[in-house]
Amino acid sequence: MSSLRPAPTAIRLTVASWWRCGRSVSGPRTPSARDLSVFVDSVRRRVVRSGQCERGQRAISMELHDTSEIPSVVELNVGGVFYTTALTTLTKESDSQLAAIFNGKLHVEKDAKGKYFLDRDGVLFRYILDFLRNQVLVLPEGFRERERLRHEAHYYGLPGLEKAISEHSDSPTSGKRSAGYITVGYRGSFAFGRDGLADVKFRKLSRILVCGRVALCRDVFGETLNESRDPDHGMSDRYTSRFFLKHGFIEQAFDMLQEQGFKLAGSCGSGTAGGNAEQLKPGVDxxxxxxxxxNEFVFVRE
Structure with a gap:
């Protein structure tokens, strides 16, 4: 450290308790950490011999442990997200920012509960810890925050993680993925009536349909897939045409397919309007x- 800060208030109070026990500190100034270290060593030897002021000795020992030692199991508060990990994990990369913090080279604050506080992205920190533990980057399917994770890796001084993120993002189809087809279709119109405007007619989709092998559809669309209308909940190797998405954004569906390595193989479209004399249902504009x-779009992954 470039300079020594004054001893914490708790230590100054502990030194004052030694003063009351008849021991002396040089001068009325607030002792520095170096003064305190020399003082404690000399006083502890005298206390052991004399057996006096045992309460003051215990207080100094506790304060020295709290301010100079980091436990082997560290509790962290990273941007409001709590973690518990080993000190050896945090200091595994010796040249990293985390190693500098938890080796005592850099100062780190504690929150109200005594956890070490880092003002960074708490959700993405889990991937930082996983990489430090295993030296391998494992991201979930459809992970969309690679650039933010790369920024966090740069802040923590982890070039190995930065390289792994770049390699992972440059090869979105890496890893063993099953080949297959998925068909996405939708029935749409343009908003008139109460939802429409005089000069602009926005697109209006009623529902986005998904057809294909069940396991493949679940792998691509995850939690956005609605399976409530599928009567057969058997094996995942079966095929279905009864899935639909919980949202109405066709471009979001295209993005998810592209991220999973699918390419558009073909598409078709047709009008569904009947004749002018057709009787409309109540409420239909x-x-x-x-x-x-x-419209229907066929995607393939080879």
Whole structure:
């Protein structure tokens, strides 16, 4: 450290207790950490011999342990997210920012509960810890925060993790993935009536349908897949045409397919409007009905 800070208040109070026991500290100034270390060594020897002021000796021992030692199991508060890990994990990369912090080279604050506080992204810190533990980067399917994770790795001084993130993002189809087809379709129109505007007619989708092998659809769309209309909940190797998405954004579906290595193989579209004399259901706008259409897109992963 470039300079020594004054001893913490608790230590100054402990030194004052030694003063009351008849021991002396040079001068009225606040002792520095070096003064305290020399003072404690000399006083402890005298206390052991004399057996006096045992309470003051225990207080100094406790304060020295709290301010100079980091436990082997470390509790962290990273941006409001709590972690518990080994000190050896945090200091594994000797040239990293974390190693500098927990080797005592850099100062780190504690929160109200005594946990070491780092003002960084708490959610992404789990991937930092996983890499330090295993020296391997493992990201979940559909992970979309690679750039933010790369920034965190740069802050913590982990070039190995930065390289692993770059290699992972440059090869989105890396790893063993099953080949197959997924068909995405939707029926749409343009918003008229109460939801429409005089000069702009926005797209209006009723539902995005998903067809294909069940395991493949679940792998791609995850929690956004609605399976409530599928009557057969058997094996995942079966095929279905009864899935649909919980959202109405066709581009989001395309993004998820692209991230999983799918490419567009073909598409088709057609109008679904009936004749002008067709009887409309109550609440159906005639203009919206006129512009009804159905589009279908076939994606493949080889």
């Amino acid at each position: 005639s203009e919206e009905n006129r512009w009804n259409h159905y």
